[in-house]
Amino acid sequence: MNSRIQQLVAEVTPTVTRLRREIHHHPELGMQEFKTSQLIQRELNRIGIPFRAPVANTGVVGLIQGKEPGPCVALRADMDALPIQETTGLPFASQVEGICHACGHDAHTAMLLGAAEVLWQLRSELAGTIKLLFQPAEECNPTGGMPAMIADGILESPPIDAAIGLHVDASLTTGTIGYRIGALSASSDRFYITITGKAAHGSAPEAGIDAIVTAAQVIMAVQTIVSRKIRALDSAVLTIGTIKGGDRYNVIAETVTMEGTCRTHNPLVTELIPQLLEQTIKGICEASGCSYKFDFIKGYPSLICDERITLLVRDGLSQSFAPEKLFNILEPRMGGEDFAFLAQRVPSTFLRIGCTPEGVEKPVPAHNGGFNPDENCFAYGVTALVQGALALLKGLH
Ligand SMILES: [Zn+2]
Ligand SMILES: [Zn+2]
Numbered sequence: 001m002n003s004r005i006q007q008l009v010a011e012v013t014p015t016v017t018r019l020r021r022e023i024h025h026h027p028e029l030g031m032q033e034f035k036t037s038q039l040i041q042r043e044l045n046r047i048g049i050p051f052r053a054p055v056a057n058t059g060v061v062g063l064i065q066g067k068e069p070g071p072c073v074a075l076r077a078d079m080d081a082l083p084i085q086e087t088t089g090l091p092f093a094s095q096v097e098g099i100c101h102a103c104g105h106d107a108h109t110a111m112l113l114g115a116a117e118v119l120w121q122l123r124s125e126l127a128g129t130i131k132l133l134f135q136p137a138e139e140c141n142p143t144g145g146m147p148a149m150i151a152d153g154i155l156e157s158p159p160i161d162a163a164i165g166l167h168v169d170a171s172l173t174t175g176t177i178g179y180r181i182g183a184l185s186a187s188s189d190r191f192y193i194t195i196t197g198k199a200a201h202g203s204a205p206e207a208g209i210d211a212i213v214t215a216a217q218v219i220m221a222v223q224t225i226v227s228r229k230i231r232a233l234d235s236a237v238l239t240i241g242t243i244k245g246g247d248r249y250n251v252i253a254e255t256v257t258m259e260g261t262c263r264t265h266n267p268l269v270t271e272l273i274p275q276l277l278e279q280t281i282k283g284i285c286e287a288s289g290c291s292y293k294f295d296f297i298k299g300y301p302s303l304i305c306d307e308r309i310t311l312l313v314r315d316g317l318s319q320s321f322a323p324e325k326l327f328n329i330l331e332p333r334m335g336g337e338d339f340a341f342l343a344q345r346v347p348s349t350f351l352r353i354g355c356t357p358e359g360v361e362k363p364v365p366a367h368n369g370g371f372n373p374d375e376n377c378f379a380y381g382v383t384a385l386v387q388g389a390l391a392l393l394k395g396l397h
Contacts, residue, residue: 001125002319005390008121009382012114016378019043020110021092027081027099027106030137030145033058036079036109040134043113047120049132056148062132064119070128071396073389074154074163074346076339077112078105078138078145087369102371104168104355109134111166111353111378115385122386128393129158137338141188142299144338155345161396162309163348164388165339166381168373170363172354175377177321177384178329181310183265184350185303186237188336191274193218193258193281194293195245202250212245214288215256218281219243222260225276230269237263237334238273263334265302302332303340306347309392313349316391320383351388353381 037058044051051062086093086100094100137145195215200208226236245256264270274296285292355373356363364370
């Protein structure tokens with residue numbers, strides 16, 4: 001089976017590379033992936049895989065039914081590009097001014113199409129179902145595309161038993177794959193604070209209520225949330241990124257507005273932070289006589305990889321990857337990933353696919369116009385999806 005998979009992956013890899021370049025050439029922002037959606041549907045039609053489209057506007061859901069009944073394993077790729085100007089100078093660089101695939105979602109879509117073609121050829125030997133999730137708008141925090149896919153019924157008919165997502169990773173060498181049990185990405189929430197006092201002449205503070213002094217106390221006090229209220233072993237970042245207030249040098253400011261973000265891994269801490277923020281703001285504003293408005297916008301939750309699913313997938317991948325190429329990522333990342341919404345609903349795992357050629361010391365990171373994952377990583381990504389899916393079909397049976 002193993003050499004057969006290798007052979008099938010080798011056969012589809014040139015197509016994966018060609019499709020990735022085609023998608024890269026025509027990038028589309030989240031929820032506008034119409035051409036990308038058409039390309040996916042065209043390829044699924046070519047292979048012969050039945051699908052449902054559109055799902056969540058531009059998404060596509062393919063279904064590979066095995067010969068025997070069994071569990072349903074979902075494989076997910078995101079499809080959208082970023083509002084960033086490409087600077088790679090590649091012959092297949094973005095044709096669209098100011099938009100490019102700087103996060104590698106072109107590669108994810110192409111690799112999932114490659115894995116789909118391999119799994120389709122193996123369908124007579126499969127017990128269970130593979131659900132192919134081509135998802136829009138991963139970059140559209142705080143809503144993302146995954147909640148819309150879930151609302152559009154992807155968890156049903158048949159119900160998904162486990163899911164695998166993946167992302168190219170410039171910090172890892174081509175040929176290596178990282179996995180992790182537990183938190184892999186951070187929750188990314190944002191908040192808005194308005195503090196309102198009372199304007200007065202700058203020479204008569206007793207006649208007003210100074211919103212700037214109150215805001216200053218709030219800023220300092222919220223910094224103690226992470227250091228004094230959160231367990232030292234739990235990670236959290238709390239940043240106030242903007243502050244605006246006051247109109248004139250000799251007027252006591254009536255209003256200050258601030259915006260911030262917080263990032264956490266432990267879902268219990270994610271829940272706790274807005275309560276602690278409001279408690280702190282409320283206390284200080286009450287003491288100073290200001291009123292306040294506090295809005296907390298939930299973004300992507302932290303992506304939690306299920307232990308059992310991750311270990312099953314790792315064991316499956318170990319048939320194709322040497323132990324030194326397949327490793328546990330020691331620390332979670334602080335970035336966001338909307339696959340987390342799916343991982344909240346079904347036990348899931350997420351793989352980081354190394355995409356920097358050996359010897360390159362300072363690779364261009366994702367979300368940079370020069371980002372260009374090594375195309376040699378595609379065969380590894382396809383293999384990982386195929387081996388991971390097979391391992392789960394077998395392991396969950
Ligand atoms: Zn991204
Ligand atoms: Zn991404």
